[in-house]
Amino acid sequence: MLIGKVVGSVVATRKDEKLANQKLLVVQVHDHSNKPKDQYVVAVDSVGAGHEDMVLYATGSSARQTTQTENRPCDAVIMAVVDSWDLGGANVYEKWS
Amino acid sequence: MYLGRVIGRVVATQRYAGLTGVPLHWLQPLDEHGADMGDALVACTVVSAGPGDLVHFVDGREAALACPETFVPVDAAILGFVEQAHANDKFIGRTAAGAR
Numbered sequence: 001m002l003i004g005k006v007v008g009s010v011v012a013t014r015k016d017e018k019l020a021n022q023k024l025l026v027v028q029v030h031d032h033s034n035k036p037k038d039q040y041v042v043a044v045d046s047v048g049a050g051h052e053d054m055v056l057y058a059t060g061s062s063a064r065q066t067t068q069t070e071n072r073p074c075d076a077v078i079m080a081v082v083d084s085w086d087l088g089g090a091n092v093y094e095k096w097s
Numbered sequence: 098m099y100l101g102r103v104i105g106r107v108v109a110t111q112r113y114a115g116l117t118g119v120p121l122h123w124l125q126p127l128d129e130h131g132a133d134m135g136d137a138l139v140a141c142t143v144v145s146a147g148p149g150d151l152v153h154f155v156d157g158r159e160a161a162l163a164c165p166e167t168f169v170p171v172d173a174a175i176l177g178f179v180e181q182a183h184a185n186d187k188f189i190g191r192t193a194a195g196a197r
Contacts, residue, residue, distance in 0.1 A: 001121075001138065001139040001140070001171070001172060001173060002138060002139065003107075003139060031136060031137070032104065032105065032123050032125075032136075032137040046113055046170065047111055047112060047113055048111070056107070056109055056112075056121070056139055058170040058171060058172045059172060060157060060158065060172050061157070061158040062157070062158045062160065062161055062170050062171055062172035063170055063172075065158070065161055065168050065169055065170050065171070066113060066168075066169075066170050069170075077170045079112060079113040079116065079169075079170040079171075080109035080111065080112035080113065080116070080121070081109060081111040081112070082107060082108070082109045083108045083109055083110055083111075084107075084108045085105055085106060085107040085108065085123065086105050086106055087104055087105035087123060087148075088104065088105060088148055088149075089148070092105070
């Protein structure tokens with residue numbers, strides 16, 4: 001999985017009907033030292049992630065392994081909202097600070 | 098599957114239901130010389146690996162098969178520890194002398 005920050009959302013009324021009533025969020029990819037990369041992904045939200053949340057998303061066929069995205073044309077799904085992470089004991093990101 | 102080194106831990110309490118209780122770690126993939134290969138990624142950990150451990154992991158859809166519940170959105174899973182790996186007569190990990 002990769003980590004990214006929710007920086008926007010996508011509204012598309014005319015789209016493949018299999019993607020109907022799915023929340024599409026724009027995620028900017030961050031690296032492990034929490035530096036934003038110039039790389040964006042549109043991912044289906046399956047855990048109720050909000051704006052500016054740091055999230056974990058899965059890509060590829062694994063993204064279809066949720067009750068919500070099963071057999072749907074989706075290759076990126078947000079599967080967790082990150083509280084914090086550390087590298088070798090040093091806190092790199094904390095949601096509450 | 099790839100070699101990797103666990104470099105950190107991720108805490109995410111709000112997560113997909115099937116993944117409760119599955120630890121998440123930052124993982125740096127390694128090449129056959131033990132040097133960094135590509136970007137770090139987050140993997141589900143099904144063995145008790147912690148930061149600093151040399152491990153091997155699987156990515157893609159098969160990673161979900163290593164998790165307690167297999168129908169989960171997971172694309173990387175740490176499968177096991179690597180005591181020693183050698184390729185082109187180069188050793189990685191614990192060599193005979195026990196050095197990390």
